[in-house]
Amino acid sequence: MRPVSPYVSGQHGRPAWSSLQDQLSLARPGMLTPGMLRLSAIALSALGLALMLISLQPFAHASLVNDTGSNDGNVVNQVGFLAAGAVFALSMMCLASRKVFGSLLTPSFVLLGVVLAYSVVSSPYPDAVLRGVVLTVIGMLIAFSTIVLPRNEKDLQLALFAGAAAALLMSYGGLVLVPDLAKHGYDAYEPQHSGLWRGHFTHKNMAGPVMCVIAIFGLYLLRSGHRLGGLIIFLAGTVFLLKTGSKTTSGFFPLSIMIVFMATLFGRSSAAIAAFVLMMGVVATLTLGSLYSPGILQLIGDLLGDETYTGRATLWQFSLSKIPENPWLGFGLYNFWSTDNVFLLDKPFEDAWDYRFIVHGHNNYLDILLNLGFLGGSVLIWVMYVAPVINYAKARKIPQNRKIADMFFMIIVFMALLSFLETFFLARNDPLWLMHVFAVFGLHLAARFSLGQPQR
Numbered sequence: 001m002r003p004v005s006p007y008v009s010g011q012h013g014r015p016a017w018s019s020l021q022d023q024l025s026l027a028r029p030g031m032l033t034p035g036m037l038r039l040s041a042i043a044l045s046a047l048g049l050a051l052m053l054i055s056l057q058p059f060a061h062a063s064l065v066n067d068t069g070s071n072d073g074n075v076v077n078q079v080g081f082l083a084a085g086a087v088f089a090l091s092m093m094c095l096a097s098r099k100v101f102g103s104l105l106t107p108s109f110v111l112l113g114v115v116l117a118y119s120v121v122s123s124p125y126p127d128a129v130l131r132g133v134v135l136t137v138i139g140m141l142i143a144f145s146t147i148v149l150p151r152n153e154k155d156l157q158l159a160l161f162a163g164a165a166a167a168l169l170m171s172y173g174g175l176v177l178v179p180d181l182a183k184h185g186y187d188a189y190e191p192q193h194s195g196l197w198r199g200h201f202t203h204k205n206m207a208g209p210v211m212c213v214i215a216i217f218g219l220y221l222l223r224s225g226h227r228l229g230g231l232i233i234f235l236a237g238t239v240f241l242l243k244t245g246s247k248t249t250s251g252f253f254p255l256s257i258m259i260v261f262m263a264t265l266f267g268r269s270s271a272a273i274a275a276f277v278l279m280m281g282v283v284a285t286l287t288l289g290s291l292y293s294p295g296i297l298q299l300i301g302d303l304l305g306d307e308t309y310t311g312r313a314t315l316w317q318f319s320l321s322k323i324p325e326n327p328w329l330g331f332g333l334y335n336f337w338s339t340d341n342v343f344l345l346d347k348p349f350e351d352a353w354d355y356r357f358i359v360h361g362h363n364n365y366l367d368i369l370l371n372l373g374f375l376g377g378s379v380l381i382w383v384m385y386v387a388p389v390i391n392y393a394k395a396r397k398i399p400q401n402r403k404i405a406d407m408f409f410m411i412i413v414f415m416a417l418l419s420f421l422e423t424f425f426l427a428r429n430d431p432l433w434l435m436h437v438f439a440v441f442g443l444h445l446a447a448r449f450s451l452g453q454p455q456r
Helices: 034-054 075-095 098-102 107-121 126-148 153-177 204-223 227-243 247-266 269-291 294-304 312-325 364-395 399-418 431-446
Strands: none
Touching: 034 075, 034 126, 034 153, 034 431, 075 126, 107 126, 107 364, 126 153, 126 431, 153 204, 153 227, 153 399, 204 227, 204 247, 204 399, 204 431, 227 247, 247 269, 247 399, 269 294, 269 312, 269 364, 269 399, 312 364, 364 399, 364 431, 399 431
């Protein structure tokens, strides 16, 4: 029997893909006019995006080194994100279609829930891990609601513009009003960062990647018809990114754009996916491969002037030596760096970094295996990296979803490459984690629902 095409139905060839807000019904529809309903959804979505990009405590500073070894949660973030989670959960119950929630019941998301639950019950510090998991899930809920609350793609574009503009105004405003906070000062551990821009973010290593994501928002808005607004967002994000002094982020940014545009150039999502997989191999070779090849090590030194990736090579070597100790289940979620598993080791006098007081290993993939082992780590890597690639291929088969799918995939490509140099998985309200999971949910929905207007 010939399969029925999913793109058309009926005699007029109308799109058969279900709209994201299809069959939405309010218990008391007379309470809000359609205009008020639309504005409320846009405002909530913009607020969610601004909250993810700005946080509840802007202009706090942080170092790569944890002087005290404390990893206690911040009360303001805990209480504030609990309250925000309640607001957005209630908003989605009122303003999002039930079928959207049902779409999350996939085997991979269910398994991720199992992994998180197991991490709590098996932890030697279940209260602390539960607190971290709850904040992480709330952050994921806010990221999800930012996409599903707007009535259509045009409303989501307005929310993206408003949220991105708020983050840019906060950072650029900080450079004018509180430059001592918005720029790196002298740090005994990181003196090379003095004078570099970080805006309202805790560190330039966070500011640069987030500004890259904001610039990607601007590029999407530019492609979607918001030419002036999109151009302003794109240029403002790009300039700030360059001023953070992050060489790798500045390199991965145009690379991510070029990889995704391969799909438009060749008219096939497989072209972008193939380029992405190839580049992942190249970056893996140039980073982790440098630990084993003197030739690659010399090449990195010639290209970057630093064979150690600012000391990261020491952390990677240490991480690789510890993974075999608990290969299947890992040391436990949030239970390696900044814990006695590292604190109680002898001081590594021969290494460039004293890894006992480092806050994370600067490699998402290695830290995932350290925390969750190969079993839990495989689930998380599937959810965060592999499934989005599959969903991108599906989403691009829906003509009206192509531009927004390109935006989400551009973020995934960038985050996947950055993951060789930074750690942000399941990181509570970390903006990098929230932007990554925002793109994961975006591609999940774009593969299953019509987010945009049908092309005519």
